[in-house]
Amino acid sequence: MINEFIQFGSKQIDFQLTYSDRKSLGITITPEMEVLVKAPTDTPLDKVKEKVKKRAPWIIKQLSFFLSFHPKTPERKYVGGETHLYLGRQYRLEVTIGNQNEVKYKGRFIEIITKDKINTKSLLKQWYRDKAKIKFAEIAEPLIQRFKKYNVEPKGLFIQEMPTRWGSCTTKGKIILNPELIKAPKPCIEYVIIHELCHLIYHNHTQKFIDLQTKEMRDWEKWKMKLEALLA
Known part of the structure; x- marks a missing residue:
């Protein structure tokens, strides 16, 4: 080589x-x-x-x-007062000591209650993962139904951390999404899912692939750039 x-x-x-x-x-x-x-x-x-x-x-x-499939989110601090993204919006962390481990968001805050502040990062990452599993399925379902007109359907939707990609489509038809994508706005998530659904039909980024993606999401370039800018 x-x-x-x-x-x-x-x-x-x-x-x-x-x-x-x-x-x-x-x-x-x-x-x-x-x-x-x-x-x-x-x-x-x-x-x-x-x-x-x-x-x-x-x-x-x-x-x-x-x-656009390269997560570039800068490392955030997991302390009270630091801002973190969720579905494209900024939320400020509130970290308090309590008798249980719990994460919830209210208003413009993500509240983390923990027995030990050393667990803040792992608790928030697990919360993101749990939210991603639910939200990705909700967002993907109508898109999967729409693509049935092409006689394709993914074998399943999976969550997996990927250091250099937002999503992927395996040769067996499984769609894998990076849980970090939950930090982006809903249309950005739709763009990534549509991109991977298009791969069920065209495996490579040919002109036919681009045409299909444009047909299914005319403003995909806008959300692709938004994804790049928001998480850059």
């Missing part, structure tokens, strides 16, 4: 080049935002770069897709 790059306008596109016994050049963008190029063994490097440059607009578009 060789590390190479091309310059496309003001952008530099880095890619990993592998030569193999194949007839044509192939380009793959991974969820980790790696650009993988596989070329026939006898292809000159300048020809490879020429073809990569021709696909540059498409590559940049795919990288942009995956960028």
Whole structure:
């Protein structure tokens, strides 16, 4: 594997080049935002770069897709007075010592009652996870019903922490959502779910995939950018 790059306008596109016994050049963008190029063994490097440059607009578009699935929420402090997001709104933490462990939100506050303040972080993370499990299912259900017109249905909706992605769709049709997504507004969550539902039909980010996503959520780009900005 060789590390190479091309310059496309003001952008530099880095890619990993592998030569193999194949007839044509192939380009793959991974969820980790790696650009993988596989070329026939006898292809000159300048020809490879020429073809990569021709696909540059498409590559940049795919990288942009995956960028929105990279959680970038800065580490917050788990102390009274610190603000934390829930469904796109800022809530201020209230931490009090009590005889039980409990988390609830009231007004613009998330109240954490704990026997020991050292548990504040784990209690809040579990609260987010519990809320995500309920809310994601509520938000996903009408979208899943809508996609039945395409004769597809996910095998299930699962919650799993993912360091570099907001959601994923497995080859077996399971949709996995990052619990951190519960911090974003509802339309952002809808965007991620619709994105993954589209993968039940088109596995790659082809033009048909983009067309379908646009058909099902015309303003998806707005919420994609909102997601990037809110949790950046």
